[in-house]
Every structure is written in C-alpha cells, then in structure tokens.
Amino acid sequence: MSASISIKNITKRYDSVTVLDDINLHIEDGEFVVFLGPSGCGKSTLLRMIAGLESITEGSIEIGDKRIDTLPPGQRGVAMVFQSYALYPHMTTRQNMAFGLENVKVAQDEIDRRVNDAAKILEIDHLLDRKPGRLSGGQRQRVAIGRAIVKEPKAFLFDEPLSNLDAALRGRTRLELAQLHQRLGSTMIFVTHDQVEAMTLADRIVIMHNQKIEQIGTPMEIYQHPVSRFVAEFVGSPPMSMLPINNIQQTANGVTVEVSRAGSIATAITLPPEFNAKDAVIGIRAEDTAVVSSEEDGLDLTIKVVERLGDRTLLYGTLIDGTDLIAEDSGRSKVKAGETVRVSISPHAAHIFDGDGLAHHSQMEV
C-alpha cells in the first residue's frame, strides 16, 4: 500500500515572491519524516504541494514511481490530517470517515469494515454516531486520523495536527502516533514547528529555513551535528548559548577560542584553513556545561535567574563581558540568583560557527 515519495527540483513562486526554492527530497517507503522549521519557512506549503492543495511552479513529485503533481488531490492516494482537523461539521463521525470512500464508490460493506476497524484502532467506536460539535478536541483529532486511515493511503500527511491539543494530551497523542506508524508501517510526513514532536516522532527530520531545506538527518544527527548556526539555535531547549569569538589559537587537539574578556574555551574542533573568523561564535548547550569549584578552569558566570526543573537546574547568567550564557547544574544545585559561579565547558561538545553560520564540530563522538 504505502510508497516512497520523491520531490524533485520543486520551486514555488507567488508572482515575484519565492516561497520554496529548488527543493529535492526523497522519502523512503514507510519512513516517518518530519518537516521542522519556524513559521513561514515553507514547510506547510511543501506538504500541501504533495497533497495537491498548492500548485507547483517548477519541478515534479512522484509517489511510488508515478508522477502525481498533475493529478487532482483526491487521486494522489494521500490522506491528510489538518491542524484544525477539518471535520465535516454536519456529518457524524461515521459519515466523516465514510465520505471519501463513498466518493470513489467503495462497496458499503467494505466501507463499514474499514470504518469499524479504524474506530477500533483509535478507540472511537462509541463516538461513531456523534457529530464533531459534540466531540472534545482530542476526540476530533482521532476522528481526523481515522478519516485518513480508512482511505488506506499511500502516504499520510499531517499538518501540525497536535498544536490544538493541551500539553498532556499532546504528549499522549504523540506516543500513539508513533505506535500507529509502527503498526501501519505507512509513509508519513509530519509538519511541525515543535522540535520535541520532531525529535520524538521522526525517522528523519527535514529542517527548513528561508525557502530551502537546511538539513536532513536523523534526530540525533540534527541535534549533535547541526550544519548551521540556524539549526543549532532552532533545535534544543534551552537554546544553545552563542558566545562571540575574539581570537582563535590552534592547539594539538583542536582550537582554543578566546571569548572576549571572559576567558578562553578549549575545544576538540579542527578548523579548516579557509575558516572565516569574522563574526564567528562558539555555541554551547547547557547540558555540556558544569558548575565547578573556583579553582578549576572555566568561565565566571553571574547568575541572574535560577530555573529549577527538578532533575536538573538551569542557570541563566552573564559573563564578565555581558554575554549571556545558560549553564546546567544538578537538580540539587544550591546556586542562588546574584551569585557568581565558575562554569566549565566540555571540550568535545562545543560547536563553532563561522561568519556565514556554517558549523564545525568536534570529530570525536561524545
């Protein structure tokens, strides 16, 4: 049933405004791919182009081996779950799920079978005769998914389907979606701006930025080896701290960078000779820092806000030169706001971004 999807040289322009610029992407059969990016990056447009809801200015889309970008949406064999669910308000759950099948004249007993099966999987059998108006947000969401399932599509398209749910429900549904993917083994494309959803659900994440694909990779690749300053800042919570680099010294293991008047950081990163040092920064994730005693090497951080998360503590502070840095301490940290602590940085975990935003990582795995 399910199939691979090939996006080739897709460009989308509205008059003179380019929304997507020469996108190429291949999605394997059965793969769960998440399009991640800030709003306006074109991720929804790309999804809607696959669905057939937006026209394509240039390029082609294939599902399986068949070119589908000339087909009307209904004949592409894809199903979509909308952010607003887009249930037909005047139809019951059952009618909502059956409507698409009736359109293509599927036999009534087959329709019944599929609807009942899907309802069982999603545990909405008791809601089949209700109209959307009498369903809760989570229930509507399930019906929307059910409506997609019964079509037995070649690919599922999800357009930020969890964003209208409250936090607890969102977490649960995320898990269920992952299970559903395992169970159906279908190709799924999921659009979101929420990195947690992306990290937890995706086989591969497609990060989009400025009308282009910034990076494609598994969640861990994206997290640990962001290709650019944009990806590094976008993925991860709290965001990666960026410290401006004053001077770079080549050492045996890598480079040591000097951060303004605050001190220097030793890293295991090797920089290429053509490295553009102008406006370069070093990026440090909070979890790669540690509060150490004042005798050890590190930077002095004056703490402004202490955020206690239970399992760990986040320390928001400024260095001597005024640069912001977020550090992490254990859950039992006794640091208080106003104190100054010494923070050490793991040499392998830092990332250096040159003036163009291009990333350089330590070659060693942490």
Place this chain on the structure above:
Amino acid sequence: MKKLLLGTTAVSLLALSSWANANTTIELQRFFGACEAEYGKTTDVSAAVGECGIITTLVNKFEADNPDIDVKVTTVEWPGYDQLNAQLASRSAPDVVSMHYSAMSDYQSRGLLVPLDKLLKDQGIKATDFTDAAISSVTKEGKVYALPFDNWTMLFHVNNNLMKKADLMKADGTPMLPTSRDELFAQGKQFNEATGKPYLVQVLANETATYARIFYTLMMQQDSKFFADPGHIDLSGEDAKAALTLMKNIMDKDLSTKNMDYPAAVSAFANGAGGIAVNGTWLIGSYDAQSKQANNALSDGYSVFPVPQFFKQKDATYADGHGWVVPRGDRSDEKMAAIGKLFKFLYDNDYEWSRTGHLPTVKKVIASDKFKSLPHRSDIAKIATTGQALPAGVLRQFAIQDILGEELGSAVTGNKSIDDALETAQYRINDLLENI
C-alpha cells in the same frame, strides 16, 4: 416534470376559469368604490343606494339574468388611470373600463380604445337615444368610443336644518343661497355666527380634483377662454386671479371646513358639521336616503342646488361624465357580443344609475315620470344646460387637474401667493402639454 413546467400556465388558465365551463367572462374594471360586504350578493337594484351599491347590484343582476356570462369586477382606486395605463402598456387591459369623458381623448388619440358604433347598433342602441351633451362627449372623429352613462357636476348640498337655525330659509321652505360673492360672505358669516359651524363643507385635503372643478366652474362663469388653444393653458389673466382669490377668501374668512379629505367631508356633512357640502351629483341619492330617516343631522332637511353664479358673465358650471369604454385587445366575437349585452343592460338601467344623483344620458329616461319624480331633480335641472366641459382637444386632463389642484391648494392654504401659484401651474401644465 411536465406538471412542473406547465405549472404557471395551468394556474393562470384555471384562474380565468372561463375555459372550463364554457362561459364568457367579461373583465370589468371600475372605480365607484367597493362594497362587497354590503351588496356583494344582492341583485335587488331598486333597494341599493349610492354609486357603489347601485353599480354592484346592477352587475349582480346582469349576471343573474345572463347565466352564460360572468362579469369579473375589479375595483380600482379613483380614478384608476395610472393602473389602466400600466395595463394598456402591458397589453393586459380589461374588457370594460369606467372612464371620464374628459380622459377619453388621451386614449382614443393613441388608438387605445375600440370604436363601439357596431356594438351598440347590434344592440339596437342609436346615437340619437342619448342626450346631445352625452353623445358628443364620447364621439371622436365621427365614431362613438364609449357608452355614455351619466353627466355630473359639482353641487351645493344643503343642510336645511342648520340653515333654518341661521335664519337662512326662504318662505317657500327652500334655503337662501348667495347670488353673488358679497352675499356668499355675508350669509356665510351669518351662518357661522348662528350655528358656530362652518358654512361650507369642502374637500380640501389630499384631493386635487375638487379644487380644479371649482376653479373651472369659476373660470367658466367668467366666460374665460383659458383653453383657447387646447395645447396651451392661459392662467395669466385677471379672470384666473379673480377665481382663485374667491377660493382663497372663502378659506381666509373661515367660511369652510379645513383639512378634510374626501371621506371626512362626506361624513362630516352627513353628521351636520356644516351648512353646505360642495360635492358632486353622485351624493344626492345617499344624502336623500339619509334625510328620510329619523334622528340624524339631515333628517327631513336636505336639499340640493347647482353651484350659484358668482360672476356675472355667464351661468355655467364645470361638467363631466362617466362612460364605459372597451380598451383595445384581442377579443372573440362571443365576448364582444357579451359586452354588447352588458352595455344594453346598462343602457336599459340608466334610470337606476340616475338614482345616485347623476344626470341620465338616455333621453327617454330624462323624459320619464319615474325620473322626474325623483326628489330634487327639478332643483338641479338647469345643469343640463349650464354644464360645460373643457375643450375636447385638451389632452391629459387628469394630469392637468392634479397639477392645477396642487397649485391652487398651495395658494388657498397660504403656502404660495396667488400669482405664484397661477404662474407655476401655467408653466407646469404647458410643459406637460408641449411634451406629449
């Protein structure tokens, strides 16, 4: 599906219903009012009173006498010409329509009326059966275009009971009426002082026709040639000014009721609200009937006279009449024959119609004892000779009447000066006539 398509046609066919029972239907459109509630079912013509009652029972009687003919009556707002115009324009005019002689030229000149010479001849009605005044009013270019039904004028309907109170009765039991303008004001004052009521009951509100008729009468009494050229009115002379001044003075000296529209004026006089009602022949029958009942304002005290001569030049009064016309249209021979029968019936019953107070048009009715013995008729007999119409060549007489009435009204109520009103009226009427 077929049913659906035929739906509208079927509905309209059914409505006509003539087709179903093979009867001939005559669509008759008239003014004279609606009185279905009182007379809708009765065929006893002689018991009916008033224009509406008599014409309604006449039609009922005709239908009863001719079971194969249905007369479908539509009552229109007086005078109903805007509606007739719309009907003629959409080629859906009825078969028989009531029409003033004064309006006929408009329609005849545009070929919108059917000549009736043959139709009347087939019924044995000759032109010479009618009074000269009547038949000449409906004859245009040598052909007869209407069945003349009556002649009418404006009259002075007098409440003798109030006049007695004002000491305005003559020894012979008839009221004292003015013979000049000065007498009018003197007697009016006397009446008002004695009774506390206005001398005259006039229709002055939401009405244009009465203003125009009185004005025409006053002009004719001065032998004015204000329509010397039928395509042009002349109101610039002293005659027009004198006529309008008289009308205005009546108001200014509180000789008349104010603010009464037609129905209010009719019932006000009946309730004794004033001494003399200035209104048409058609009310004689109703007021006379009332005067024969006990315990009302007119009981045993009603009389009626022509409008007195207020100017020396000529004893004249504006007159018009009602006729029945057949608008152009496709009609079968059967239908024309049925219309002929209806006209013969109306002709035969001209006496009944004259009981309203209108003057009959049929010579032998006038000569009949039956008519002569009707009350008050001798008092107003002279209108047959003094009655005078506008020149036949004057078109759009109803539109002219509206303009004239409106402007005269403005002057009488003091919203415009007399000169202003006459000047505007002349301008508007001539603009109308020049652009026909």
Place this chain on the structure above:
Amino acid sequence: MKALNYSPEHLTSNRRLFWIAAALGVIMMAPVAWIIGLSLKDNAELLKGTEAVFSFPYTLVNYANILESSSVFGWFMNSMIVAVGQTFGVLLLSSLAGYAFARLEFPFRKTLFIIVLFGLAVPEQAVIIARHQMFNWFDLHNTHIGLILPNLSSAFGVFLMTQFFRAIPKEIDEAAMLDNTSTFRIFWKVLLPLTLPAQATLGIFTFLQAWNDYWWPLISATKSDMYTLTIGIASSQTNFAQSEGLGFLGAQAIFASLPVVIVYIFFQRHIVTAVSGGAVK
C-alpha cells in the same frame, strides 16, 4: 452578590432605560390596538363616531364579511407563491455564485465579482421603468414569474453568500478534495449544509422583502387575479370613502397580517438570530 455581576448588560442598561423602552412599546402597540378595536365594531356604529370603540357591543361581523366575500385569500396565495418562489430562487442563485466567487478560480473571477458588487449600488428605481418595458416585450406582466424574476437579480444575496462561504475554513473543502470529491459535490454535500444559518438569514430577508414589495407589483400585477396581498390591500384602502367602512378595513388589515404574525410569533427566536446573525460580522 448583585454588585459583583459586571456583565455588559449590567453596565449598558438599567431599570430606567427599560421602563422608557416599555413605554415606547405601549406607544408602538397603540395603533395596532386601535385597529383591532375598530375591526371589532359594526361599521354603522363607527360612522356616527369612532369613540364607539371604547364601549360595548363588539362584533366579529367584519371578519365574517371577509371570509364571505373578500379576495384576500387569492391575494394571499399570490403573495405566497411570489415570496416563496423568490426566496427559493435567490437562495439557489446566490449560493451557487457565492460558492464560486469565494472558493473557485475561473477566468475573470475578480472582474465579475466587482461588477456584481457594483450591482449592490443600483436601486430598483434606476431600472424599474426599463424593466417594465422589457417585461412588455415578453408578455411577462400579470404572471407569477414576472413578479418573481426582478428581485432575483439582487446582488445582496450573492455578496452575503460569498462572505459566508469565505468564512468557512478552507480546510473543510481541502479535506473534501483529498477525499476525491467533485467540485459540485463539495458545494452540495459539504459546504452548502454549513451555510444553513446564512441561508436562513438571506431567506428571511428575501421573503420579507418579496412579501412587502410594493412598486413592482403595483405596475406589473395589474389584474386583480394577480394582485399580491400588498397591492390588494392598497386597492381596497383607497376606497375609504365608500361604503366598506373603517371596521371592515381594519379587519382586513388584521386578517391579512395574521399569517405572517403567527409565523413570526412561532419562529421569533430563529428570525431574530437570523436577522442579527446575518448582518454583523
């Protein structure tokens, strides 16, 4: 407790305003009460003076006369046919066009929509004389079709329905498209049912307008068979003077308004929602 209730109602109105409105309501009702009073009196008694309204005896004779002789029934049927026909037609045409203008792409869509919007500004008076001539050419006067047709051209319905279709989330028809639904089926099965409140609003407006239309039937329905209630009543009220009498006229007014008033009383809540829901966005 009461002081804690800061609802808009509490702050925008008070008891005094309410009682002023109630007094206005009484004034509002007075003419109607007057007519009802007249309609219950014998005409002969009224002729002597209408003070008679305030004293016994009352009678239903005027209503009995209507049932016996009046043409009110026929006029009522004509009004019904015209108003229902017009309502149905306007809803159908406006929905189809509104859907296309709001949701579909076709050549000259924007230009056409602007032209239609321009139609909003054209009052009936600007076209009625020419229309009257045109209907002459095709012999459409004195027919129900001739009474129904003119108001079907009203741009208001199209404008309103376009707004309503635009207000429906686009995802609904996108979902339907992904469900392989044809353009017409999306209109008929998916979107049209969602515009029911709008249909009710437009329907009620159209019906009332058709029911109350005066000038066009005045010049088009010139045969008494084809009179609408409005024109029929007009034709009889001008004969005031003659013998029908105030009581009979009053009874006719009451009788003729009864059907719409009854419908109004029963569906008042819906009508009110529809009227207010339709026009304020």
Place this chain on the structure above:
Amino acid sequence: MAESYRRSRWTNGLFVVPYLSVFLTLLVFPLGWGIWLSLNKVDLFGGERFIGLKNYARVLSDPIFGQAVKNTLIFVGVSVPTLVILGLFLALALNKTTKGSSFLRGLFFASSILSVTIVTLIWRIVFIPNDGLMALIFNYFGWQPIGFLSTTGWSLFSVGVATVWWCIGLPMMLFLAALQQIPKDLYEAAALDNASRWRVLTRITLPSIKSTIMLVAIIQVVMQFQLFGQAQLMTNGGPAGSSRPIVMYIYEIGFLRWDIGMGAAASQILFLIILCAAMLQYWVSTRKEETDA
C-alpha cells in the same frame, strides 16, 4: 506545468452563470436601457425619438422635482438619525436576557414584518381627521386638532412617524447583535477602573460598535431615499406636493403622465443621488477611522 485545484478552470465559472444571466438581463441591461430611454422622447405606448439630454434638462428645471428632492432630503435627514438613535437606545435598554426585554424586542421588531400597505392603512386610520385615534386624543384633551395628513409640514412628518414605526426593528436588532459581540472583559476592566455608566457608554460601548452604527446608517439612507409606498398611500404626496418624494415623482411622470423618457431621466438622477450619499457616508466614516487610528 503542474495543475492543481487552485488552477483556474472555465468550468468553475458555470456556477455563476445562472446568477450572472439574471443579473445581466434584469439589472445591467435595464440599467443601460433606462439610460437610453432617458435620452429619448418616449411614452408608455412607444414612439421613441432621440432628444439627447433634453429630458434631464426638463427634470432639473421642474420646480416639482426640486421640491421632491428637498422633501426626500429632509425625510432622509430626519428619519435616518431618528432610526439610528432610537434603535441604539432600544438596543441598549433591551440588551438583557430577562423575559420582559425579550418580549419588547419581539414587539419592536414585529412591525417590520408588516407590509407597507398594512402599515399605511393602520396609520391613516390613526391620523384621519375627526375619526382617527389622534383626533380622539386631541379631542379628549381639548387641543386644537391638527390635520396630520393634510397640512404642509405635518404630512411629511406623519409619513416619517409611520416609517420609523415600521422600520425601527432592523436597526435595533443589528445594534443588539453588535452589543453582544463586545467582549465581556472590557466591561470587567472598566468596572475595575471605576468607570461611570456614561463613560462606559461613550468610551467602550459606542466605539466598539462604531462600524455597526455606520452600517445601519448606510442601509437606512439607501432605504429611506427610496420612500414611495408610505407617501403615496398616506398623503398621495400632498398637500401641495409637500410630501412627494422623488420615487413618487418618477412614478407619476411615468405612469400618470405617460412620459417614460422623462421618468427614466429622473430615475438616473435619483440613482446618482443615492450613490453619492452612500459614498459620502462611506468616505466620511473611513476618513474618521484613519484620524482615529
């Protein structure tokens, strides 16, 4: 080139064909034909002859047309503000969920469902001299009777009273609907700020429904410019033309005087006047908003 549902298709245009054909034949064509007629000497029964702008010259130089325009402007100028203010007042007074309020709302709207002939019949019987309700009331108090339908000045006023009585329902309903849309927390905030009733009305309520006030005013202006039935049936334009509106003038010229060409010319002038009035109102309202912003 890829094709998708957004792609323009002429078959989609079929949906607008039914309406457009009615629109073209019954509105656009008659509009053009009416303009053509207005340039011709033509009466009810034919006889077209091109005369250029002469009909317009005649209409514009006709004192009666001037009077009708004046009457109409006065009528619109008085009745529209009355309808807006009274409607607003009623909406404010009855914006409650109590039974009494909902009854009164129903009552005030009820007159809107009556047809113009019923309304005028009712009001004629109220205003007629001697026998009318007003006459009885004046009589009871011993006041000098007024000829409501037959005195210059009063006649247009009486037509206006009947019109306001007839039309008040819609403005009230629209204002009520707008009032319901004002967020409740605005009032809660105002209450916390200790605002007086009057300040709440002028600073919160009225600004919040500004667009509705404008909408109601435009609807009413367009409607009241088309005054016809009430005047024709109650006063027949009198006395002395003092209550004759423009539409009645057109009707009289066309169907009483047969002069279709001149009637058509007067129609076009009315069309222009309404268009200008609506546009002026729109312009004033948008300009005001800009300065507010």
